[in-house]
């Protein structure tokens with residue numbers, strides 16, 4: 001808290017600027033080894049998407065190399081990408097989720 005001392009009658013106006021936090025994309029990266037069903041299971045568990053959405057995201061990454069899963073604040077995006085990547089690693093799969101800031 002900052003004390004502002006003024007002569008009586010002086011008016012001070014403080015301008016408070018609030019900026020929306022920049023959102024970060026979580027990106028699913030294709031590989032040749034992780035089973036499709038496992039990718040779908042991780043997507044549903046970590047990103048709370050439906051079976052249909054998970055299938056579509058998995059197939060897009062499979063065919064095009066990468067797919068944006070969702071956007072979150074930086075901390076949440078990084079935590080989810082790490083959890084999902086770790087779930088693959090725990091099974092010996094090279095499944096990879098990365099993050100990048102939205103333009």
Ligand code: TYC
Nearest residue numbers: 029030031034035036061062
């Ligand atoms: N390409 C994998 C396979 O054919 C499936 C897969 C899809 C893996 C998307 C990762 O991000 C991925 N078994």
